[in-house]
Amino acid sequence: MNLGAVLFDAYGTLLDVHASVARHRARLGDAATAVSVLWRQKQLEYTWTLTLAGDYQPFDLLTARALDFALAQHGVTDAALRIDLLDAYSVLDAYPDVAATLQKLRARKLTVGVLSNGTGAMLREAFAAAGLDRQLDPLLSVEGLQLYKPDPRVYRMACERLDLPPNRIGFVSSNAWDAMGAARFGFQVFWLRRQIGPVEYDLPRVARQIPTLDLLAEQIA
Known part of the structure; x- marks a missing residue:
């Protein structure tokens, strides 16, 4: 080649983009898998939509906003858990x-x-x-x-x-x-x-x- x-x-x-949720699966309970899948889905969707619109926001910000959407969609309101999930996503x-x-x-x-x-x-x-x-x-x-x-x-x-x-x-x-x-x-x-x-x-x-x-x-x- x-x-x-x-x-x-x-x-x-x-x-592994699902490792963050995996570390805190017990705290998310039955919603864990669905939250992780939707978090990733919205993260990618935001990158495509912004690029098509001629706009840009950094990936860490989009990652946080995608998580906010996924948590809200599944009724998760634990602010400390949100912070821990984002911290885990960075590593x-x-x-x-x-x-x-x-x-x-x-x-x-x-x-x-x-x-x-x-x-x-x-x-x-x-x-x-x-x-x-x-x-x-x-x-x-x-x-x-x-x-x-x-x-x-x-x-x-x-x-x-x-x-x-x-x-x-x-x-x-x-x-x-x-x-x-x-x-x-x-x-x-x-x-x-x-x-x-x-x-x-x-x-x-x-x-x-x-x-x-x-x-x-x-x-x-």
Whole structure:
């Protein structure tokens, strides 16, 4: 594939976006799973809607507003719990297959980094907490562009920062909409199927599918 770099989406790909609620599941009770799913759904919806409208608000603010919506939807009014959920979101758990995969890729002398909707501060804190900060460089954020993926300008920014053409950048995402955007831009895309579900965006035609990150290194020849 003659790749010069491999970039990863952060949230949902390297970091478990449901880990925050999992830590406080007992306090949320029966609403825990529904709150977590709706929190993520609204977080993403806000990024797409604002970008389409030509507006921007930072990802940490949208994350908080999405949580507020999810809690209100399910009648949760515990202010202390809200704070604890947001604190936990800043230090999400990495998936178990992440660290070893990053080590294998770095051993091949590839640039291994992140291309994320998260702010720079969010990414630095999250990956430091996960013990992965020394394995990921650069941490590319949409913050400077003030728009969100899958706008093609985000993927173009990565090419400019890495000084590589699109076809020499591998991109890994568990989010189908992100994998689609990166593939349309010209990246070599690996769609990480962390959630089992129907195929979207005709992705098997434009991206390689992998069920876990353990298989990534052998896919990159």
